[in-house]
Amino acid sequence: MKNQKSQWALSALFVGVTGLLLSQSYNTALAQTTTQAQPAVTTDFMATPAQKLTTRQIAALLDRAHYLSQPLNEEMGRKILDMYFYRLDSNRTLFLQSDIDEFTAKYGASFANRLKRGNLTAGAEIFERYRQRANEYHDFANQFLANEVNLTTNETVVIDREDEARFTTKAEQEDYWRRKLTYQLIGLTLAQEDEKAKEQVFLENPDITRGQDLIRDDQRTPAQILLKRLARKQGQMNRIKDDEIMETLLNTATLTYDPHSNYYAPVQATEIKIQSSLQLEGIGVSIRPDRKNQDYTRIVTLVDGGPAAQSGQIKPNDLIIGVAKDGKEMQDVIGWSTREIVGLIRGKRGTEVVLKVKQPNTPDSAARTVSIVRDVIKQEESGVQHRVIDVEHNGSNKRIGVLEIPSFYLNYLARRSGQEYRSVSEDTQKAINALQAQNIDGMVVDLRNDPGGSLTEVVKMLGMFIKDGPMVQIRDGRGHVDVYQDPDDGEQIYAGDMVVITNLASASASEIFAAAIQDYGRGLVVGSTTTGKGSAQIQLDNLALGSATLTQRKFYRVNGGSTQNKGVVPDVKLVNIYDEEIFGERATKNPLAWDTIESADYTPAGKFTADTLKTLNEQSQIRQTLDPQFVYLSTLNSIREMDDDKKAVMINIDDRRAHNQEVEQKTLEAENKRRIATGKQPYADWHTYQAAIDALFEERSKMKEHERPELPESEAFVLEAAQLMLDAK
Incomplete structure (x- = not known):
């Protein structure tokens, strides 16, 4: 923060993402197929001096400089080894239990010391066994798919095997491969049926396309599609080079400490620099x-x-x-x-x-x-958006300002070089002034899907809503706490009623904002519990090869509670549209724990009593059960829960087709119920519905952003937030 040479990365993804963030992972069932089986690839990994030095540098950083102050000892070495097995084969379909036992006995006790010495041979040997197993799967798949496959069996398969035991024999493993390949073939067959049915709707009803060519006409068989997928993955596996193996191993080591410490090989490091240029x-x-x-x-x-x-x-x-x-x-x-x-x-x-x-x-x-x-x-090309909506409350019309904050952006490079730049705090101040000029009766601050950004910017923004006092606390691994105070000497640009909307994709700086508003009682926080990314990383570009990020600090609310892992729990809960098992900090491996420190010296501007919040939640739940948009979203959530990859499913195309049709029918019913409730004509069938959605999305994508109407299921959150703010008065 205070050192211009090291900007704290607060984004949920470490970089304020300016393009396609690359995140290469090899923890897939990397088995491919071609017209002829390829031999297993083995390489003699001879680490270069630079690779050895880089390994020692990463090991030293983890051993001495990570927030956890956790030495890289034998215990951590074993954890890194286990994490390495997981990242290579998270679904437990390639390594046999004997492979795990062999490498654990051989390297478990020495894995940490090997990293400290810059010795990559253990990681390389394990990777080559993984590559061997992947090629074995490739050979099996190639032979299996060359023959006609029975798609109407009485067998079952578990798709997500992360929590299952590893296979103990090749026969057991190959039996699973056979069942999974059959299930994949069933999925492709049904997907092709659905695609052709939708294209038939386009042919029979050309008006529904809105003048667009939406017919793909894929002539490949399901087996050909699957074979091509596998062949590409096998080609990818066989092209993996030493630097990428090193990256996988070192990134595994950093991720064993926490999800936001990463190592990037030279290709990745160059990519990050390209992104950071904002061009x-x-x-x-x-x-x-x-x-x-x-x-x-x-x-x-x-x-x-x-x-x-x-x-x-x-x-x-x-x-x-x-x-x-x-x-x-x-x-x-x-x-x-x-x-x-x-x-x-x-x-x-x-x-x-x-x-x-x-x-x-x-x-x-x-x-x-x-x-x-x-x-x-350009990261801040669009920036803060504002508008005014009319909300009816207790028989009178209220004018509510809506402030949409997509991220806490700041162009560091432009600022450092003395160029003109935009920042979220400056844009927010202009937006607030514009809204207040329209005599608003309250403000909705929308932080949904906001991944975070600059710490200085979020502190400046909080100062616009909170008169004075501490905004956030940040602690390093030695226990030293810095308190960031309101920087504007008591100036308060907006003192009116406000409410903040969050969801599971609101992370880092957006969590700091929501937490401070909540702690000061300055406004309600409504929506879903946030991501829980309450840590800051330093970027390290001085390694022998590549670059890294290392977690060195942790954020705390002014009341002393961490935003890490637990996130910010809203005062009033609205429908959550994200799956908590796969989204947010709590779904990651090795997240830092939630904890508390001493409260900062602050004086709340107000406080919502427990009775008030109880009443607001009860009233909101009633409205959500009646609102067609919330009913629709809740129904979609329940439909998604019909599929659980951790449970065994039938390997039978008729059974799967019936299941898909049930999902489609329930989804269509949810959509039509919403359409009827909002005065629209229901769709006749699933394929007509999907064809219409395709055409509408294509047409909508060609509109300019400011011309595109708000999606009704999204606007429902804004309207409900406004009602809650007015009810709270």
Whole structure:
């Protein structure tokens, strides 16, 4: 903060994401297939002096400089080894239990010391065993899919095996491979049926396309699609080089300490620097492998002002299942690495890329096809937005200001070089002045999906709403606490009624903001519990190879409670649209714990009593059960819960087709119930519904952001927040 050479990274993703954040992971079932089986690849990993030095540097940082003050001893070495097994084979389908036992006995006691000495041989040997097992799976899959596969069995399979025991024999392992491949083939067959049915709707009802060509006409068989997926993954596996193996091992070591300490190999480090320039040409999303199913790539956040965000059709949590680059054929990207997907998505400014995405736990027939024009991405291009809405309350009309904060942005590079730059605090001050000029009766501050940003900016912004006092506390690993005070000498730009909306994707700096507003009683916090990212990282660019981030500080509320892990719990709960098992700090491996320190010396501006909050929650729950938008979202949540990859599912296409049809029917009923309640014509059937959604999304993506109407299911949160603020008076 005070040292200009080291900016504290408060974003949930460490970098204020300015483009496609690369996050290569090898913890997938990296088994491929080609027309001919490929031999297992083995390499003689001869670490270079630079690789050995880098390993010693990372080990020393973890041993002496991490927030936890946890020595890199034998116990931590064993934990890192276990984490390495997990990151390579999180679904427990490749390593046999005998592999784990062998390497644990051989290297468990010495793993930490090997890292301290810069010795990478243990990690390389384990990786080669992993590569061998992946090739064995490839050979098996190639032979199995060469024959006709029975899709109507009485067997079952568990897709997510993270909590299952490892296989003890090859026969047991191959039996699972056979069942999983059959299940994947069933899924592809059903997805192809749904796609063809939707395309038939387009042919029979050309008006529904709104003049757009939305027919893909994929002629490949399901087996051909699966074989191509596996072949690409095998090719990726066989191209992994020494630096990438080192990156996997060292990043595993840092992640064993906490989820936000990372090591980046030279290619990755260069990518981070490109992003930090704020001049990346792309679409503006951060992606990572999906935690539940590593074959899928998940969109984590959208860059404010980037083409993806401006399209209005890409959402955090979307899974990317297809990419069509520059007018070429749609590529099935399930099973691709994030780097390979980035290679398809990135391109020259002004060119078009088409993404096929879907929300998790939805059928492939619910996938959306979105066209996006690449552009130069500037993090703060769009920035703070404000508007005024009319809300009826107790028989009178109230004018409510809405302040949308996409991130706590600040262009550090421009500021340091003396160039003109934008910041969230300056834009917020202008927005507040504009809203107050319209005689508003209260303000909704919308922090949904805000990934965080600059600590200085969030402190400045809090000072606009809180008259004076401490804003946030930050503690280092030695226990030293700094208290950040209101920097504006008691100036309070907005003193009126306010409410803050949060959700599970509100992280870091946005959590600091919501926590301070809540602690001071300055306004209600409503929505969902936040991410729980309450730590700060230092960026290290002085390694022999690559770069790293290291967690060295932790944030605390003015009341002494941490925002780490626990997050900020809202005063009034609204429908949560995210899956807590896969989203947020609490879903990560090795998160720092929630704890408390002494309260800062502060005086609350007000306080909502327990009785008041109880009444507000009861009133809101009644409204949410009656509001068509909240009913719709709640119903979608219950439908998603129908699929649980940790439970055994039937390997039978008729059973799976019936299940998919049940999901589709329930989803259609939820949508039609919402449409009827809001005076719209219901859809006749599922495929007509999906075809109409495809066409609407494509049309909406071509509108300018400020011209695009608010989505009713999103606006419901703003309207309910305003009602709660007015009720609280």
